[in-house]
Amino acid sequence: MIFAYNKAHVGDTLIVMMADDKGLEQTVERKFNIAQIKNSAGTIVGWNFFHVSEFLSLTGSGAISLTDEQIDLLNEKLAISGFSEKLPYDHAPHFVVGFVKSCVPHPDSDHLSITQTEVDNGEVLQIVCGAANIREGLKVVVAKPGTMMPDGMLIWPGVLRGVESYGMICSAKELELPNAPQKKGILELSQDAVVGSEFKLA
Incomplete structure (x- = not known):
């Protein structure tokens, strides 16, 4: 939400x-x-x-x-x-530290990878990623489904080249972090980062 x-x-x-x-x-x-x-x-x-x-x-x-x-x-x-519906209480963070448990090439793309990425509470999301530096073992920033990116883009479950994807692994530029490098590639976090913890943009 x-x-x-x-x-x-x-x-x-x-x-x-x-x-x-x-x-x-x-x-x-x-x-x-x-x-x-x-x-x-x-x-x-x-x-x-x-x-x-x-x-x-x-x-x-x-x-x-x-x-x-x-x-x-x-x-x-x-x-x-006069509406009978209610809005739920939802305080789960939208941006969290994730851990790339596995990363394999997409069978129908020469630049996409299919990851299994652990997020909060031990949940593992399948996320398709196009960054050249994505690989197994990284700590990364994950925008979970139901997230609005700083530029207004909405993250919902989707299908990329026939493979389901549930979230987005983010670059510093996409997160609009101060002094974000202009080069392409996801943000690689320190191995000390705690998987599942909220990643705050400001």
């Missing part, structure tokens, strides 16, 4: 992204100042809370984090507006 807010460019609207719309047609149901967005498969892919600053004080721009108390307020507004 992604919360995004950009008053200067989008207006006073909190955008909640729940799932990938998978390119399907969307329908919108609006009740008062809340809009529910579903795809044609019936999956709720997002919510828009208009004039959100009337009841919620938000700081920052782009992807933001909300407290449980703020989510409670959003759920109250959903109920008052």
